[in-house]
Amino acid sequence: MPKVKKKIKSSLTKRFKVTKTGKVMFVHQYGRNHQLKKPGSRKRRQNEPGILAKPLAKKIKKMLGYT
Secondary structure (H helix, E strand, O other), rough: OOOOOOOOOOOHHHEEOOOOOOOOOEEOOOOOOOOOOHHHHHHHHOOOOEEEHHHHHHHHHHHHHHO
């Protein structure tokens, strides 16, 4: 009897990425539009990928099928 294929949340695969060490990275919001009115420090901060906190990362990894 074949194994049941594990279902993952496909919307989360577009929003999050899991690193080799197991950290969950995401792209900051509000970084696309209205660039002229935002200060440069904010734009630089939003350009870096964010890392989720451990409790939330655990839930995201479970939904992505990493456990």
